[in-house]
Amino acid sequence: VKIFAPNIEQRDVVNHLKGIPTEEKRNVLVESARLARGNIQDLAELKASEFDAVIFPGGFGVAKNLCSWAVDGKNCSVNEHVNATLQAFHSAKKPIGLCCISPVLAAKVFPGCEVTVGQDKNVDGRFPDAETASAIAELGCKHICKNVNESHVDKANKIVTTCAFMCKAPLHEIFDGIGTMVQEVLKLA
Numbered sequence: 129v130k131i132f133a134p135n136i137e138q139r140d141v142v143n144h145l146k147g148i149p150t151e152e153k154r155n156v157l158v159e160s161a162r163l164a165r166g167n168i169q170d171l172a173e174l175k176a177s178e179f180d181a182v183i184f185p186g187g188f189g190v191a192k193n194l195c196s197w198a199v200d201g202k203n204c205s206v207n208e209h210v211n212a213t214l215q216a217f218h219s220a221k222k223p224i225g226l227c228c229i230s231p232v233l234a235a236k237v238f239p240g241c242e243v244t245v246g247q248d249k250n251v252d253g254r255f256p257d258a259e260t261a262s263a264i265a266e267l268g269c270k271h272i273c274k275n276v277n278e279s280h281v282d283k284a285n286k287i288v289t290t291c292a293f294m295c296k297a298p299l300h301e302i303f304d305g306i307g308t309m310v311q312e313v314l315k316l317a
Contacts, residue, residue, distance in 0.1 A: 130179070132171040133160035134209050139192040139199075156193050171209040176216035180317040183310065184210075186228015186292050197232050202263040206236050214238070221286060223316035225309050228292035229257075232264065234285075239268040242282035246291030247273050254296050276301045279309040281316070288312040 135157040140149045161168045176182070184190065191198035195206045206214075214237045217224050226234055231243035247254075248261035248271055261271040272280040276295035281288050290309040292302050 130174075131160070131164045131168045132174045132213075133157045133168060134171045134194070134207050136193065136207065138189075156189070171213060174209075174213055176213070176220050176222060179217075179222070181223040181225065181313050182213060182217045183225035183313060184227070184230040184233060186226070186230045186294075188229070190228070190230045190233070194230070195233060195236065197229065197236075202236075202266050204232070204236060206233060211237055218285065223286040223288060223313045225288045225313040227290045227306055227309055228294055229260070231287075231289040232260065234287050234289070235264040235267045235269040238285055238287070240270075241285045241287055242270045242272055242280060243287065243289040244272045244274040244278075244280040244291055245289070245294045246276065247295075255291075255294065256296065257294055260294065275305075277304040277308070279305060279312055281312050286316050288316070 133156050138154045138156055138159065141152040141154050143150050157170055194210045196204040210233060214224060214233060218238065231245050234241050234243050243264060245260045247258055250256055250258045264271045274280050274291065276291055276297040279288055279290040288309050290305040292306055
């Protein structure tokens with residue numbers, strides 16, 4: 129297992145204690161290295177031929193830094209190295225795992241694919257970002273409704289997705305869904 133991140137400036141930096149943006153500037157690769165405890169490489173160096181699969185975590189950083197979904201929604205652009213990585217694994221018919229908001233990357237890069245970000249309706253207040261499913265459909269992809277502890281496998285494209293924190297759920301349910309996504313990626317590898 130190796131960890132990669134793009135060597136780019138973050139769109140913004142948020143003071144999570146106060147919940148407000150700061151004037152501070154940070155680099156995505158440097159910040160990712162902090163989280164990964166330094167064992168990380170520039171995404172530009174990733175070679176799909178050296179790996180059996182790729183998994184993209186989710187989070188607001190994906191929507192702000194790996195693409196511009198947070199600002200532009202379905203009209204977003206995808207970072208060139210993220211796009212190249214997705215294309216390389218897809219072309220090599222190697223599995224791609226995506227969780228939380230990151231399934232929008234596949235929806236943007238692979239029109240016609242199937243993904244899930246949970247439900248397409250805000251069921252019991254658990255899916256506050258349910259409109260993301262509609263945006264995925266508007267991109268020409270099929271959104272598959274799944275519960276937080278499930279994943280969806282698009283066998284034709286070898287794309288496995290789960291909603292993770294797109295659902296307001298107990299951590300153990302989110303953990304279970306991510307676990308099923310990882311297991312399905314490994315089965316396809």
